[in-house]
Amino acid sequence: MSRIIIIGGGAAGLMAAVNAAEKGHKVVLLERGPKLGRKVLISGGGRCNVTNNRHSSIREFLANYPRGSKFLIGPFNKFGHQDLINWFEKRNLKLKTESDGRVFPFNNESSSVLNLLELEAKKYDVKIFLNTRVTSLEKSDDFFLVRLNNGNSLQAEKVIIACGGMSYSQTGSSGDAYAWAKNLGHKIIRPKPSLTGLLIREQWVKDLKGLTIPRVELKLCQSSKTIVKEAGSLLFTHWGISGPGVFKITSLAAGTNYEDFEYKLLINFFPQYTNIELQSVIRKHWSSNPKRKADNLLKGLIPQRLELMIADKVFQNSSSKAAKKTVSEINNKEFSHIIELLTSLEIQISGIRPSGEEIVTAGGVCLNEINSQTMESKIVKGLYWTGEVMDIDGFTGGYNLQAAWTTGWIAGNSV
Ligand SMILES: Cc1cc2nc3c(=O)[nH]c(=O)nc-3n(C[C@H](O)[C@H](O)[C@H](O)COP(=O)(O)OP(=O)(O)OC[C@H]3O[C@@H](n4cnc5c(N)ncnc54)[C@H](O)[C@@H]3O)c2cc1C
Incomplete structure (x- = not known):
């Protein structure tokens, strides 16, 4: 031997x-x-x-x-x-x-x-x-x-x-x-x-730290071209995003030079619905309570912290403005904006976690x-x-x- x-x-x-x-x-x-x-x-x-x-x-x-x-x-x-x-x-x-x-x-x-x-x-x-x-x-x-x-x-x-x-x-x-x-x-x-987190500079991402969304669809895009698309869970952290969905993206796109600042991620929080289906889900949700305040507009559909971030973006960072509106007062432009944020929320990637992590x-x-x-x-x-x-x-x-x-x-x- x-x-x-x-x-x-x-x-x-x-x-x-x-x-x-x-x-x-x-x-x-x-x-x-x-x-x-x-x-x-x-x-x-x-x-x-x-x-x-x-x-x-x-x-x-x-x-x-x-x-x-x-x-x-x-x-x-x-x-x-x-x-x-x-x-x-x-x-x-x-x-x-x-x-x-x-x-x-x-x-x-x-x-x-x-x-x-x-x-x-x-x-x-x-x-x-x-x-x-x-x-x-x-x-x-x-x-x-x-x-x-x-x-x-x-x-x-x-x-x-x-x-x-x-x-x-x-x-x-x-x-x-x-x-x-x-x-x-x-x-x-x-x-x-491979299998690593993505660094994001935007403050709202950091504000959501600790929040996990069990299933989203993620699209990695270079300029307007989709490079990879994957579904999985998403975790917000104090430096960016992580979790199995993000790991899959960084695995499939291993070797990408994110420091180029050309890369963005589009998040779809409702991959189970088409846009039309999601619109009717939300309309139905609102019709059961038309007096619902706009900063509470997606209660029960998405976590509250995410809901507040979306209200902030739609009502131009003025949560007081949002708080005053009821969902029945939301206009078509605002409604489209909400749908867009829920189905293709865009974030700019600034890098990946340090080498070795x-x-x-x-x-x-x-x-x-x-x-x-x-x-x-x-x-x-x-x-x-x-x-x-x-x-x-x-x-x-x-x-x-x-x-x-x-x-x-x-x-x-x-x-
Ligand atoms: C945090 C974390 C969690 C993970 N969780 C999972 C999981 O749950 N499931 C899963 O499938 N995978 C998981 N993985 C991946 C998985 O652990 C690795 O792919 C796998 O352990 C690789 O095994 P390996 O024996 O090839 O290498 P390693 O486990 O890296 O072992 C290599 C060994 O070689 C030794 N070595 C290196 N150079 C020398 C040298 N010059 N002389 C002598 N010794 C040397 C090292 O000290 C080390 O002990 C995880 C990885 C990490 C980092």
């Missing part, structure tokens, strides 16, 4: 380590941080959304990967979300599926996922070295030379790289492996932040150069790639961890 070095002790590295060691290989796991799985621990708000169980086919599941979906067909056929659920449950980690399909540990504790992986690694005698950062990786004819930050170096016939991307770099993933990949002849698709990295090691059946490099024999370091990323909902588990499992089993 070979000696295998795995670089990175996150989801992909741990999965690879357990599977390779279970097969009888001597596995050494090198982790730069003081503990394993720091991203696993913080994932899913500390609950670890391990995968998603909403889809009836692999094809449907793959639709949640803006990059990597074609590459993942083979891997998911070998070790898909149901295999993962079985893998954990066979090892006594009880899981639950929430109504939207997201799968969590039954006790809502991400530490139970990490504990299980650590126990399995221990059971199969994986040698774990913490606080051990790999500084370079070279290949001679027969072996890899792995240099460490403590001045030592190690040799192995096979190496699995599981260093992650560049997201949440405080968890250890700071893109170290890209330079090694380039030196070994791999192409790197430019790493870009994104949830995942889009881009990474070019997938054309990796064998999807084994995760082995097509360029360097004995070198395997797993997890977020590759040019694979998904939406929120368990898809990123699933890609890490699957590719880790395949590398561990085929190494």
Whole structure:
């Protein structure tokens, strides 16, 4: 059996380590941080959304990967979300599926996922070295030379790289492996932040901080051209907007230079209705109470803080003016303005959250150069790639961890 070095002790590295060691290989796991799985621990708000169980086919599941979906067909056929659920449950980690399909540990504790992986690694005698950062990786004819930050170096016939991307770099993933990949002849698709928040300067956005709208439709436009359109929930914050809907937009448009100030977002708060339908919904709402004051005009239809913002915009920032009017006195121009604000509220984007705060990295090691059946490099024999370091990323909902588990499992089993 070979000696295998795995670089990175996150989801992909741990999965690879357990599977390779279970097969009888001597596995050494090198982790730069003081503990394993720091991203696993913080994932899913500390609950670890391990995968998603909403889809009836692999094809449907793959639709949640803006990059990597074609590459993942083979891997998911070998070790898909149901295999993962079985893998954990066979090892006594009880899981639950929430109504939207997201799968969590039954006790809502991400530490139970990490504990299980650590126990399995221990059971199969994986040698774990913490606080051990790999500084370079070279290949001679027969072996890899792995240099460490403590001045030592190690040799192995096979190496699995599981260093992650560049997201949440405080968890250890700071893109170290890209330079090694380039030196070994791999192409790197430019790493870009994905699943991140958008910065907005307008004060009214900041005034709505803390407000979540469960389902809106968002259109990202460059000048007047729509670039991407997505639906999802929206969260207002003190710096701009966030939440799953915004994450999808920043994922689909990863790499966009928002600092150009050419980009705006159009928000539709009523994607379930056409404009005509919405008009009649509102007219009907008002007809039940024509004495309703105009600054209360959408009560029960949208949250009050949003309603006040809309009244402010329609009645030119004069809430006292609005307060005096009744809905039956609203003229056609004001009515059209209300509909426009509810269906295509425009906000100017001034940037994205600072680099490193994104949830995942889009881009990474070019997938054309990796064998999807084994995760082995097509360029360097004995070198395997797993997890977020590759040019694979998904939406929120368990898809990123699933890609890490699957590719880790395949590398561990085929190494
Ligand atoms: C806040 C947050 C919440 C998330 N929630 C979810 C979720 O609920 N569900 C989901 O599917 N996805 C979620 N994700 C994304 C998901 O966690 C990652 O895509 C996934 O963990 C990537 O796994 P990985 O093993 O490839 O990389 P990582 O987890 O980043 O692990 C890489 C490891 O390599 C180590 N390393 C890096 N360089 C070196 C080096 N030179 N030498 C030695 N070690 C090194 C790092 O210290 C790190 O431990 C979340 C991400 C964030 C940031």
